[in-house]
Amino acid sequence: MLIKVEWALQGIIYTPKDMRTALEVKPEWLTVLQLAFQDGLQDKAIAEQMNVSERTVRHYWTKVQDALDVYPDPGKNIRIQTEIRAREEGLID
Numbered sequence: 001m002l003i004k005v006e007w008a009l010q011g012i013i014y015t016p017k018d019m020r021t022a023l024e025v026k027p028e029w030l031t032v033l034q035l036a037f038q039d040g041l042q043d044k045a046i047a048e049q050m051n052v053s054e055r056t057v058r059h060y061w062t063k064v065q066d067a068l069d070v071y072p073d074p075g076k077n078i079r080i081q082t083e084i085r086a087r088e089e090g091l092i093d
Contacts (some may be wrong), residue, residue: 025091029064032057033092037083 020036028050035046043061047054065071067076068085072078 025064026068029060029067030091032060033064033082033086036079037086037092 024077031050032046034050035041041049043054043057047057050057061082064086065082067083068089070078070085074079083092
């Protein structure tokens with residue numbers, strides 16, 4: 001529970017798995033994944049490509065990570081964990 005409180009303080013939104021019906025991913029989130037992991041772009045370049053703010057891109061990351069059950073874990077890079085889960089789910093090649 002303390003981990004969830006820490007996430008809340010960091011602005012990370014957590015939706016319990018039993019409240020979800022299935023993997024729900026919006027098209028914008030898929031675009032972020034593709035631009036980051038297939039095109040190798042950083043958040044600023046992703047924002048320019050999508051014509052949105054960097055803050056919006058960071059929000060998309062948070063939503064994608066929540067959908068994939070990827071949360072901060074000390075000693076692990078959250079972007080790498082996100083890429084691994086996205087590939088496991090077939091969201092990116």
